[in-house]
Amino acid sequence: MTPYKTIIEPFRIKSVEPIKFTDRPHRDAALAAAGHNVFLLHAEDVLIDLLTDSGTGAMSSQQWGALMQGDESYAGSRSFYRFRDVVRDLTGFEHIIPTHQGRAAERILFHTQVRDGQIVPNNNHFDTTRANIEVEGAEARDLVIAEGRVPAKMHPFKGNVDLGALEHLLEDDRRLHGGTRVPLVMVTVTNNSGGGQPVSLENLKGVRRLCDKYGKPFFLDACRFAENAYFIKLREPGMRDVPPRDIAREMFRLADGCTMSAKKDGLANIGGFLALNDGAWAEAARNLLILTEGFPTYGGLAGYDLEAIARGLEEVVEEPYLRYRIRSTEYLGDKLVAGGVPIIRPTGGHAIYVDARALLPHIPPLQYPGIALANALYLEGGIRGVEIGTVMFGLHPDGSETPAAMDLVRLAIPRRVYTQSHIDYVAEVVLSVARQAAPLRGYRIAAAPKVLRHFTARFEPL
Ligand code: F0G
Numbered sequence: 001m002t003p004y005k006t007i008i009e010p011f012r013i014k015s016v017e018p019i020k021f022t023d024r025p026h027r028d029a030a031l032a033a034a035g036h037n038v039f040l041l042h043a044e045d046v047l048i049d050l051l052t053d054s055g056t057g058a059m060s061s062q063q064w065g066a067l068m069q070g071d072e073s074y075a076g077s078r079s080f081y082r083f084r085d086v087v088r089d090l091t092g093f094e095h096i097i098p099t100h101q102g103r104a105a106e107r108i109l110f111h112t113q114v115r116d117g118q119i120v121p122n123n124n125h126f127d128t129t130r131a132n133i134e135v136e137g138a139e140a141r142d143l144v145i146a147e148g149r150v151p152a153k154m155h156p157f158k159g160n161v162d163l164g165a166l167e168h169l170l171e172d173d174r175r176l177h178g179g180t181r182v183p184l185v186m187v188t189v190t191n192n193s194g195g196g197q198p199v200s201l202e203n204l205k206g207v208r209r210l211c212d213k214y215g216k217p218f219f220l221d222a223c224r225f226a227e228n229a230y231f232i233k234l235r236e237p238g239m240r241d242v243p244p245r246d247i248a249r250e251m252f253r254l255a256d257g258c259t260m261s262a263k264k265d266g267l268a269n270i271g272g273f274l275a276l277n278d279g280a281w282a283e284a285a286r287n288l289l290i291l292t293e294g295f296p297t298y299g300g301l302a303g304y305d306l307e308a309i310a311r312g313l314e315e316v317v318e319e320p321y322l323r324y325r326i327r328s329t330e331y332l333g334d335k336l337v338a339g340g341v342p343i344i345r346p347t348g349g350h351a352i353y354v355d356a357r358a359l360l361p362h363i364p365p366l367q368y369p370g371i372a373l374a375n376a377l378y379l380e381g382g383i384r385g386v387e388i389g390t391v392m393f394g395l396h397p398d399g400s401e402t403p404a405a406m407d408l409v410r411l412a413i414p415r416r417v418y419t420q421s422h423i424d425y426v427a428e429v430v431l432s433v434a435r436q437a438a439p440l441r442g443y444r445i446a447a448a449p450k451v452l453r454h455f456t457a458r459f460e461p462l
Contacts, residue, residue, distance in 0.1 A: 007327045010320035011416060014061060020044055035458030036443060037078055038384045047382030048422055050411040053350045054223075055101075055263035055270055057415030059308060066311045070304030075295055079303035079310075086310040090245075090317075091222075091252040093275035095282035099293055100300030102223055102261025103128040105274035108293075109219070109259055112284040114138045114183050115303050123148070123161045124193040125330070127392055129186070129221060129259075131452050134397050137181075141169070142405075148194045149405055151344045151355045155198040156235040158346075159191030159228075161207055170214040173433040185211055188221040189228035189251065193388060195408075196329075196348020197225070198231035201239070208254045217278065220258040222431065225251060226265040227349030230322040245317035249432065257281075264293060264350070266310030267415060271305050325349070326445055328423065329413055335427035341434045344408065351412040357390065359437055365390045365403030369443025371459060373409045373433070376440055381429030385411045391445075392454040397449075 020029070022045055022161030034040035043049060048309045049056070071078040084096045093341065099105045106129050114120060125140040133140040143165045162203040166185065173181040187207055191197045211218040233239050239247060244324030252258065259368040276282055286296045293300040301309075315321060326349060333347030336352065342358035356369040363369040370387030377383045389407030396402070439460050448457035 053412040066307040067304040079306040080297035084307035098299030102272040105259040158197035160203040161198040195344035222258040223261040223264040226316040262309040339431040353408040357407040363442040
């Protein structure tokens with residue numbers, strides 16, 4: 001540790017990838033060709049890509065080196081056992097089932113354990129989690145604390161579960177349905193849909209107590225477990241001196257299993273896993289895995305992917321990395337707050353969430369202020385963010401549409417990819433768009449599928 005305040009990137013750059021500069025007429029044409037949906041842009045036409053922090057990180061030289069150690073045997077690969085040992089050591093779970101990414105782990109868990117008419121509670125379900133529950137005919141219920149629904153409200157753990165609401169649900173389940181309504185309880189760390197906000201250890205312990213009381217399995221959606229662990233270190237009383245790795249282990253040990261996207265805190269470009277203690281559940285999961293993902297020692301991944309993830313899971317809990325990671329996100333948040341841009345506060349772990357509804361109060365939610373803002377950021381500066389709002393969450397399984405709880409534009413920060421000057425540029429562009437927000441107009445949907453419509457919908461400006 002140095003005595004200086006500046007938190008520097010804990011790496012130097014060995015290999016670079018050029019990015020393409022475009023002008024406004026080029027971006028106008030590109031966005032129109034993409035149906036005014038930034039998901040449909042060619043990535044080459046994007047200057048700074050903040051669409052997601054998923055699979056977009058830079059691997060370390062140690063990870064690239066590990067790729068050469070990949071054992072590509074179909075069954076019993078050495079790389080699987082290395083991966084399994086790292087995941088087991090971190091999580092403490094008995095059964096480690098690799099999958100090609102997080103949603104495959106979700107699908108396998110929910111398809112084997114969730115039935116029509118059941119309810120799966122969570123702080124906030126992310127889009128794929130919700131969709132994989134709804135496709136089974138079940139309800140994905142969000143039980144985040146009230147503070148977690150108000151963008152400007154400060155709270156150290158805005159991702160916490162409302163334990164009173166959870167107990168109410170579990171009590172009703174016991175009294176009215178003999179305990180058959182809720183198959184499992186999930187908690188997402190950090191809470192992506194609610195602003196990348198952390199969940200406290202105390203809250204996870206509270207969920208554990210309720211799961212014990214009502215006999216429910218407790219699963220973490222663990223994509224950003226390391227960022228959550230670092231927030232616990234910074235904010236939870238008595239945790240300052242505990243290494244992030246130990247905090248992460250304590251989080252996992254409170255649960256019975258987890259789904260994981262290794263594309264986030266696995267520091268890998270692809271991969272995921274389902275990990276759990278229950279032998280019968282694991283067997284059902286493995287049987288479905290073989291049907292759709294692959295043999296249980298590779299689960300849709302190459303041996304070299306398993307090596308990269310194993311190494312990534314070790315690097316991601318290193319303190320210099322997490323200090324840099326959390327601070328660099330906060331750095332962008334601080335600049336936007338100083339410029340008066342409404343964002344979810346405090347700043348989350350992997351992204352800034354601009355409150356599009358507050359910034360564009362003249363655009364009603366059903367005219368998609370998040371789309372208007374995301375598109376304006378692209379047209380102004382070649383920056384790609386993503387709407388997390390009414391397009392993503394407003395359409396219900398019965399076909400009705402209502403405003404989502406919030407209309408946000410998420411600027412997700414890929415891990416170890418952009419430098420401080422990239423981020424300074426992003427702040428300049430956002431501030432400029434915010435100053436010129438009054439003339440921005442909403443959109444209508446020209447064409448969209450019924451499920452996960454935000455990925456492929458086409459829009460028309462109003
Ligand atoms: N759970 C959460 C909380 C997520 O954020 C994601 C993915 C998943 C599950 C699914 O994982 O992509 O590997 O299948 N989130 C990405 C994002 C796509 O942009 O936030 P996956």
